[in-house]
Amino acid sequence: MKHTLSVMVENEPGVLSRVAGLFSGRGFNIESLNVAPTLEKGVSLMTIVARGDDAIIEQIVKQLRKLVPVITVKDFTQVQAVEREMVLVKVNAEDSKRAEILRITDIFRCKVVDVSIDELTIECTGDHGKIKAIVNLLSRFGIKEIARTGNVAMKRAMQID
């Protein structure tokens, strides 16, 4: 099962390597990893997506909490959370196909961020499913390049049963 872990860490040298090393050293796989500073000075937030059964994820969470620079670890699988990824897709867009690509872009509420004679670069933000869907749709035009962030997540303020 896929788990999204939100890990608050002290922003100090080597912390990313400590976290990543914990996963690799124990044979756990990271699907995606995002790190950025938070509002609080000296604190960064990592959003890690990992797969594993309950026992593996329990170990990961406990092991993460054991690292000295780790302040908190939350598993968003059990709570309602907003999750977003962003992707930049550079796609073949000759004149005959451009209109359709733009239609898809519109439907997905994406933005065209770069244009040339035969290429479009599209920015899309959304949950994992949406990103997967647009990449899938655009692939038939011929994707030339793709750059993708991992997941970022935040617990919803209101948890609805």
Place this chain on the structure above:
Amino acid sequence: MELTGAQILLKCLEEEGVDAMFGFPGGAVIDIYDEIPNFSIEHILVRHEQGAIHAADGYARATGKTGVCLVTSGPGATNTVTGIATAYMDSIPVVIFTGQVPSPLIGNDAFQEVDIVGITRPCTKHNYLVQDVRDLARTVKQAFYLARTGRPGPVLVDVPKDLMSQKCEFEYPESISLRSYNPNVKPHIGQIRKLAQLIKKAERPLIYSGGGVISSKSHEELRWLARELRIPVTSTLMGLGAYPGDDEELWLGMLGMHGTYCANMAVNNCDLLLAVGARFDDRVTGKISEFAPHATIVHIDVDPTSIQKNVSVHVPLVADCKSALAALQKEMKSIKGEVNWQRKHEQWLEQIIEWNRLHPLTYIDDEVKIKPQYVVEKIYEITKGDAIVCTEVGQNQMWAAQFYKVKEPNTFLTSGGLGTMGYGFPAAMGAQRAFPDKLVVNIAGDGSIQMNIQEMMTVVCNKLPVKIVILNNGYLGMVRQWQELFYKKNYCATCMDAQPDFVKLAEAYGAAGYRITEKKDVEKVLREAFEVDKPCIVDVRVAQEENVYPMVPAGASLTEMLLV
């Protein structure tokens, strides 16, 4: 007062009450060595950095304090890695100071540069690269705090050379506050009550004690629990000494791969297994799905990652063993009158006597050949169990664990988790430095003693009269045993018949050397060696193909034991 980085480091060690450190100098730490004579800390010069870290580890295990070692950058630092991993696996508090190339050169592949913080990340509890001399004192304080609190472990502090000569105001922090580090040491009282009720109900309870009992100094609480409630005790290799090995009624011996028949059968038949400060290592559990099949398992451990890692636990209790056992003791006292503890486990204890009668821990002695178990028994008899015993790794280690009845905590020093050959001798050196007047005996094999034999010079120079007893069978015995039992006697690369003359080697270093080739001389020569006031090697030529029994083959259930 302004001090240089080197002075600050040594001043911090004084503040931490460090009286001895083990080390080896080099270019990156020469400034520290320049200052050592001006401070009250004794520096013990080893002959190899691995010796330094194991000695610091042995010092820590014997005293319960934090061991310290100091080495230079690059190869000096990497030579400590095996020792750091050894301490990490066995949760031993050690602080390692490594020199680093000057700050401007870091990352430039400078002479003797290595990213030791990166290398040791997976085998330290935490590590630091100090980047500003003003951070040094705080870092050292944190390092000691982390090493000894929660689940103890090694902490490495890497200090660039240029910081050692830079000056700043010295101020040693009084306390440490790390918002991200708050080990849970107090037990949940609801869980303690639940455990008390489980003990009250249990017909066949068993205590499975580990190294955590020793490191948390909770052996008195454990002994109270066992004796007052008449619960038998088994233990891991690391837990030996927490419960007295000479208590013939409640002590079952070690469990697991080379555990006693009685302990393994007790695990298999108990209805309550109280694991304290033990981590269900695969050498202990055998086949996990068949481990303690009839028991409610309770697990007390300060490290939450140890709980539910290997076996499924019914009652988890995250706490320092001492606080948990003290709370349990209080709870049990309050319900003590409700049960006749003297009679409650009578049948269970009778069953244990029966198992012991059926298959006691024993060996087939020989009139002529010297059996290694016999030598260990003699060591126990002569020392009356009052020595600090260290071991190397392999058959010698298992025979020592089986036949030396460890009576007190911190008196049996062995590499349990990592199984580091070459550990015992330098660890003995550290223990002897901590207790100069105690008899310290290293039980060794002829293979493993050669891994750190160079420290003979250190013990001779420092007048540390460590006794090394080599159970010399001319083999890498434990691997040979596996080859015999599971690899059709293909003794590939385990025969060590080309050996140095250990007696002459000892004498060459200025120590005493003895050789025993006849059984009748064992006791006499050991007595003489233990009385001589200098380090010595006793080379005992033991039966070559003796095996360690009982043995549970790897991956088998604990009841599938090969017996003598």
